[in-house]
Amino acid sequence: MKIKKYTASTIQEAMLKVKMDLGKDALIINTRNIRGKGFFKFFKKPTVEVIAAVDEQKSSSIEIQDAANFREALNKQSASVIKMQNQTRLDLLESKFNSMEETLKNIYTQIKKISDESIDNSSTSNCKKSKKGLPQLFYDNLIKNEVDADIANELISQVCEQLGDNDSVNDFINTLYKKVTSLIGKPSTISLEHSKKPYVVIFAGPTGVGKTTTIAKLAAHYYLSYNKKVSMITADTYRIAAVEQLKVYADILGIPLSIVRSPGEMKEAIKNFEDSDLILIDTAGRSYRDTSSFEEIKQTINAADADEIYIVLSMTMSTRNCKEVLENYKFLNNYKIIFTKYDEISAPGIILNTLYYARKQVSYITTGQNVPDDIEVFDTDKIAKKIIGNIN
Ligand SMILES: Nc1nc2c(ncn2[C@@H]2O[C@H](COP(=O)(O)OP(=O)(O)O)[C@@H](O)[C@H]2O)c(=O)[nH]1
Numbered sequence: 001m002k003i004k005k006y007t008a009s010t011i012q013e014a015m016l017k018v019k020m021d022l023g024k025d026a027l028i029i030n031t032r033n034i035r036g037k038g039f040f041k042f043f044k045k046p047t048v049e050v051i052a053a054v055d056e057q058k059s060s061s062i063e064i065q066d067a068a069n070f071r072e073a074l075n076k077q078s079a080s081v082i083k084m085q086n087q088t089r090l091d092l093l094e095s096k097f098n099s100m101e102e103t104l105k106n107i108y109t110q111i112k113k114i115s116d117e118s119i120d121n122s123s124t125s126n127c128k129k130s131k132k133g134l135p136q137l138f139y140d141n142l143i144k145n146e147v148d149a150d151i152a153n154e155l156i157s158q159v160c161e162q163l164g165d166n167d168s169v170n171d172f173i174n175t176l177y178k179k180v181t182s183l184i185g186k187p188s189t190i191s192l193e194h195s196k197k198p199y200v201v202i203f204a205g206p207t208g209v210g211k212t213t214t215i216a217k218l219a220a221h222y223y224l225s226y227n228k229k230v231s232m233i234t235a236d237t238y239r240i241a242a243v244e245q246l247k248v249y250a251d252i253l254g255i256p257l258s259i260v261r262s263p264g265e266m267k268e269a270i271k272n273f274e275d276s277d278l279i280l281i282d283t284a285g286r287s288y289r290d291t292s293s294f295e296e297i298k299q300t301i302n303a304a305d306a307d308e309i310y311i312v313l314s315m316t317m318s319t320r321n322c323k324e325v326l327e328n329y330k331f332l333n334n335y336k337i338i339f340t341k342y343d344e345i346s347a348p349g350i351i352l353n354t355l356y357y358a359r360k361q362v363s364y365i366t367t368g369q370n371v372p373d374d375i376e377v378f379d380t381d382k383i384a385k386k387i388i389g390n391i392n
């Protein structure tokens with residue numbers, strides 16, 4: 001038991017001190033008023049004295065109980081804080097997981113798109129999937145160079161079929177190059193490897209393609225460069241200017257020219273030049289649509305019984321037009337093709353289209369109006385590279 005004494009000016013003040021010090025369970029043992037002693041006791045304020053006691057055990061058990069309650073409250077509080085923290089962490093993880101899922105979905109969509117495109121590209125050009133884009137690029141180049149779509153498709157498909165999965169861009173280009181060069185073939189020019197004299201060569205083709213000019217170029221070339229005895233015959237008597245044109249070249253070169261007015265005169269004219277090494281014969285460019293005139297050209301060609309026949313085609317013609325012309329020369333067993341006016345075109349696809357259709361040998365290519373310089377032996381390598389084009 002704990003006993004203590006408190007003094008205050010009033011009983012209420014004393015009781016407050018007791019409770020604050022000993023708690024609400026304190027027992028009041030005694031209270032009394034105290035008066036001072038002597039003369040001054042009348043001037044002093046009265047004082048109250050309270051004696052109070054408290055059971056110490058009960059008091060400490062109350063404190064213990066309070067502490068336990070406090071700890072419990074504290075635990076409860078910290079548990080709820082931990083719970084809150086855990087919840088926050090879970091929320092955070094969930095949002096991270098959601099955003100990862102979103103990212104994965106995006107990646108998946110992109111990969112699928114790329115692989116779908118690759119399948120699309122490969123199927124259009126009939127190529128293996130790994131060749132994505134490359135066949136299309138070269139197909140586009142061929143088309144840009146005016147190669148017929150059917151031929152371009154066939155070439156690209158053949159290249160794709162031939163190549164394995166691991167082949168490179170270079171392999172693709174080389175294979176395509178080989179296909180194009182083999183389609184064009186090696187050029188074949190007027191033969192000098194023969195003992196026949198005179199060697200007769202005849203030129204045919206539509207009006208204005210450059211037959212007469214080409215003959216003048218070749219005459220100059222074989223006369224000046226190969227020192228051959230060259231003669232010329234013209235069967236184009238429909239236009240006076242045509243005869244005059246060749247006569248001018250003949251005079252400049254100093255070589256003989258004979259004019260043939262009907263197929264019957266051809267044999268005689270050739271016979272007259274029997275001491276020549278080479279006879280070059282010009283024909284009229286009559287329209288094949290004019291059947292009777294064309295018949296006369298046929299007879300002229302047959303009458304010449306030439307050792308070599310050349311069909312002259314201008315590259316400014318359309319592929320369709322070239323095909324039509326060649327269709328009309330089907331009566332010939334064999335002929336070679338001369339392409340003129342290369343200087344006037346930007347896309348050489350017509351060469352491939354025509355040769356693909358005709359399956360005949362190519363020979364010369366002319367590159368301008370200048371006689372005798374603007375003519376070359378056809379350069380298969382150069383033209384094939386031009387037809388294939390570059391990839392940028
Ligand atoms: N730009 C160009 N013009 C040419 C070429 N070859 C011929 N020509 C021109 O084409 C026109 C017709 O030529 P020509 O020889 O009379 O044709 P032909 O009717 O077939 O005999 C002429 O103006 C020639 O100068 C060539 O390679 N390039």
Ligand SMILES: [Mg+2]
Pocket residue numbers: 211212213236242282
């Ligand atoms: Mg002519």
